[in-house]
Amino acid sequence: MGTSHLPAQHTGWLTQVRQAIPVILFQGGRYNIEQIAYETDDFVVYELQDSITLNGKTETFLAINQEAKLFTIDVLAGPSGFLAQEHGTAWMEWS
Known part of the structure; x- marks a missing residue:
């Protein structure tokens, strides 16, 4: 369908949203997240793209x-x- 039917301010926002990628930051590396696989009050399990x-x-x-x-x-x-081995500090952010 595209975005040609939307005003410019909306298409700009949609482009930014599409470009935001969730990543795990760990020991200087950035690892793209495919999806949240499981979530509890205490932790979140992520599936990595690679x-x-x-x-x-x-x-x-x-x-x-x-x-x-x-x-x-x-x-x-x-x-x-379930949480088998700790590997250090990491966090998820939108990149």
């Missing part, structure tokens, strides 16, 4: 908790072990 390697393992799903700590996850570990 996998990263942490401690020799390829990871696509990572969690960030309320204290801005990045975790790998273990979906088979149950609630107490």
